[in-house]
Amino acid sequence: MKTKITFLLFFTLNFSLISQENTTKKISDKGKLFIYWGWNRANYSNSDIHLTGNNYDFTLKNVVAYDRPTAFTFAYFNPVKITIPQTNFRIGYFLNDHYTVSIGVDHMKYVVKSYQTVKINGEINAGTPFDRIYNNDTILLSHDFFQFEHTDGLNYINAEFKRVDDIGHFIGMNDKDFQLSITEGFGGGILFPKTNSKLFNQERWDEFHVSGWGVSAGVGLNLTFFKYFFIQSDLKYGYINMPDIRTTFNPDDKASQNFTFFEKTIVFGVKFNISKG
Secondary structure (H helix, E strand, O other): OHHHHHHHHHHHHHHHHHHHHHHHOOOOOOOEEEEEEEEEEEEEOOEEEEEEEOOEEEEEEEEOEEOOOOOOOHHHOOHHHOOOOOEEEEEEEEOOOOEEEEEEEEEEEEEEOOOOEEEEEEEEOOOOOOOEEEEEEEEEOOOOOEEEEEEEEEEEEEEEEEEEEEOHHHHOOOOOOEEEEEEEEEEEEEEOOEEEEEEOOOOOEEEEOOOEEEEEEEEEEEEEEOOOEEEEEEEEEEEEEEEEEEOOOOOOOEEEEEEEEEEEEEEEEEEEEOOOO
C-alpha cells in the first residue's frame, strides 16, 4: 500500500511539473516577420491654417477638425475599396524577443468642420466677395469661402521602433498558445495626404502631395494565439507639421498647418519565421 501511495505521489508530481513546463514555455519571436491590417479612429487638436497665394495671405485661427469614419460594411474587406475606411497597415521584424522595427501607413482622415466661425488675420485681394484686410475679425467657413479636408487621406507613412514585454503571467495566462504582451515605442515619418480643398469657389483640388512630417509615440496590448496570429490595440499620440499643402491647381496656392493627434486602433495580424533562432 505504501509503495502504491509513493508511486502515485511521484506520478502526480511529475505530471504537474511536466504540465507546468508545457504551459509556461515561452514562444520566441526573434527573427520573425509580422504583418497587420486594421482600422482607426482619431481626434485632432485645433490648428491655425495659413493660406497664401499671388493675391492673398491670411490665417484662420483655431480651426476645428474631426475624423470621418465609414459605416462598417463589406468595404472594410474589399481590396478595391480598401482606402474608404480609416485603415492601418504595417510590416515589421522582431530583432529579438523584446524589440521590433517596422514601417507602415496610418491612413487617417481629417475634415475641417464646415460653417464654423473662426478668427481671421491677413489680406484677400482676389476679386472675391471676401476681399479686404482682416485684423482678428470673425468669418464663417461657408462652402463658397473655404472647404478643406485630407480624406484619402491624412496618410502618415512612418517607421517605428518598439519594445514588447509579456505580461500574461501577471494574470495567470501561462498557456504557450496564448500570450498577452504590452508594447511601447515611438516613430516618425512623412505626411502624404490627398487633400480635398476648395477656396473662393475655385475648381476643387484633390491630389496626393508630400506635405510635411510627423512624430508619434504609443502604447498597446497584443494578444497572440497559436503562435502565429494576433489581435492588437494601440493608443498613439503624435504631432504633425505640414508646411507645404497644395490647395488649388495653381502651384503658388498653398496652405500650412500643424496639430496634434490621438489615434486609437484595432488591428489583426500574423507572425511567421524567416530565419532560425
